[in-house]
Amino acid sequence: MEMKKRITEELGGRKPTEVVELLLDSCVTADGELDGLSEDFSALEVLSLCNTGLKSLSKLPKLPKLKRLELSDNALSSGLDVLSDKCPALIYLNLSGNNIKDLSAIKGLHKLASLQSLDLEEDEEDEESWREKVFELLPQICFLNGFDQDHNQAPDDDDDDEAGPHDDDDDDDDEDDEDQGSEDEEEVGLSYLMKEGIQDEEDDGDYVEEDDEEEEGDEDALRGEKRKRDAEEEDDDDE
Template sequence: MININLLSVSNLPKLNKLRKLELSDNRISGGLEVLAEKTPNLTHLNLSGNKIKDINTLEPLKKLPNLHSLDLFNCEVTMLINYRESVFALLPQLTYLDGFDADEQEAPDSDPEADGDALEDDYENGEGEEEEDDEEEDDLDEEVIDDEEDEDDDLEGEEDEDGVDDEEEDEEEDGEEDEEDEAEEDHPCGQKRKRSLEDEGEEDAEDEEEDEDD
């Protein structure tokens, strides 16, 4: 709720889970006890650019035990002598005031706790599910590759079996041809052909003998 001309936070609803509240550049000058009642688990509060003038105005924030970071930039209270020491003494639960701790060490850019919550929210919103889907897709790809390799092995086995079957068929055909030749010889026509060939051989032999006598 930045720069919306707020005069107070009296109408703030009950927000037990709220951790970070941005109220900068408004016109709030007091009434911070409402924050302790409505937002008891605040860890970060930004009141910079408001009309806070006195340290005592911040006293109700003592009831926020988890408040670790408070911003009061451009508030008149920051012009007081010993301002930082007084605020840290009043609110001992604070770690950072205006972006620096009590030893003037600057606060990190991001809060680990808040980042953890953001990751949790992303997972709940479905981003974590996308990562799971990617892993499932990778597993499916591996299964498809395995299936293709199994199919290739099956095809090679079938080709080998086909080769064996072809050889057996060739052998069977050769055997059938031999049987047919034997059958022809046993057949009467085959026997006649065999006899005619024998007669022709005898005639040729007689002709040769006559030639020799001449």
């Protein structure tokens, strides 16, 4: 599919100023030149042009917000200097699978102050020396072909999302809080029941004590009546 037609399909009725990501992989360029891409795509942050037969970037429009540019598997060999002017905010650039044989072709990329990661076809015969030269030419980059100068692998793009596994930990904490709350409620409930039981026993004791007092009162009354009868009988005997 021609690039211009592909761009129209990718828009899907949107305005170019509303597009943040544009994927044009494997579409056909016009004589190795960009076709249909204009400065109207001012909000574009990701542009992928892999395997399009691209030979030149001369018609690349100015894309001030572009952060990621995929140019792998094309026929680029030079003319990369325009990127510093056209895409000043570029952070990641993929040039692997092109015809860049001389490192002088990438020298102009040192003006891309925000560039952190670069993918480039390696010199397999002298890989270590080649890497050192690239880092010397582009001191601003942190990662070359996915590794830093100490051969430490670059973090995945998803690492930031995982930083928060966090959700699972939060869920566990919530479950622990719920379990702790249930235990506390259970303890409170048991304490309440025990307290009620003690109160009931005390109430029962008071009730028993009242019964005992009533019985003692009855006994005293009986003894009083008996003493009264005995006294009356003694009076009768005296008479």
